[in-house]
Amino acid sequence: MSSKLIAPSVLAADFANLQRDVEMVNASDADWFHIDIMDGVFVPNISFGMPVLQAISKHAKKTIDVHLMIVDPDRYIKTFAELGSDILTVHYEACTHLHRTLQAIKAEGMKAGVALNPHTNVSLLEDTINDIDLVCIMSVNPGFGGQSFIENTYNKVKQLKELITRKGASTQIEIDGGVTNKNAKQLVDAGADVLVAGSYVFKSKTQEETIKDLKAIANS
Numbered sequence: 001m002s003s004k005l006i007a008p009s010v011l012a013a014d015f016a017n018l019q020r021d022v023e024m025v026n027a028s029d030a031d032w033f034h035i036d037i038m039d040g041v042f043v044p045n046i047s048f049g050m051p052v053l054q055a056i057s058k059h060a061k062k063t064i065d066v067h068l069m070i071v072d073p074d075r076y077i078k079t080f081a082e083l084g085s086d087i088l089t090v091h092y093e094a095c096t097h098l099h100r101t102l103q104a105i106k107a108e109g110m111k112a113g114v115a116l117n118p119h120t121n122v123s124l125l126e127d128t129i130n131d132i133d134l135v136c137i138m139s140v141n142p143g144f145g146g147q148s149f150i151e152n153t154y155n156k157v158k159q160l161k162e163l164i165t166r167k168g169a170s171t172q173i174e175i176d177g178g179v180t181n182k183n184a185k186q187l188v189d190a191g192a193d194v195l196v197a198g199s200y201v202f203k204s205k206t207q208e209e210t211i212k213d214l215k216a217i218a219n220s
């Protein structure tokens with residue numbers, strides 16, 4: 001079984017010390033940088049945009065996993081490729097022509113991800129799963145860090161894993177929101193491949209240790 005990955009969410013970093021926090025992730029056991037882009041329309045919050053991602057990219061030495069919580073994401077696919085995104089995830093709920101969007105992301109040389117809000121059923125991906133590199137299951141309602149984990153997520157992960165296996169797809173399953181040492185093992189057992197963790201990592205006094213412990217739990 002391939003190893004389970006940890007993706008610290010930079011949304012919870014100290015923005016006044018962004019380079020320091022990026023270097024902490026570089027030096028840690030973490031695998032990816034998770035970057036939350038919010039537009040204040042798709043979600044009721046605005047995070048940060050292109051100039052900040054550009055600054056992060058300059059220092060980041062690991063995979064850049066961009067989670068777009070924006071309406072009409074097709075407008076910015078090329079821009080995010082140019083900014084160094086390795087994986088570009090769009091929301092199912094924000095895409096009228098999801099299949100076309102996925103092709104456009106791949107045409108720019110990135111891996112294509114689809115995020116599902118807590119109310120969105122995984123069966124809606126029946127016809128696209130073989131075109132999706134990563135499904136991000138939202139385990140909180142998107143828009144804010146530090147929210148509590150929605151327990152129904154375990155069922156969704158199992159359903160998605162079943163769909164991926166049945167279709168012979170190689171899609172990775174990512175969990176985003178409220179991830180801690182308390183739910184990591186159960187998520188991985190249900191089929192998760194990548195755990196995003198924001199507050200749990202950055203609010204810790206021993207951030208590198210916390211990442212190391214989370215990764216050990218996920219791979220135990």
Ligand code: DX5
Nearest residue numbers: 009142143145146178198199
């Ligand atoms: C929520 C974001 C998450 C968030 C996770 O809208 O997509 O990536 O940063 O933060 P925590 O781990 O604090 O729930």
Ligand code: ZN
Nearest residue numbers: 034036067176
């Ligand atoms: Zn996210």
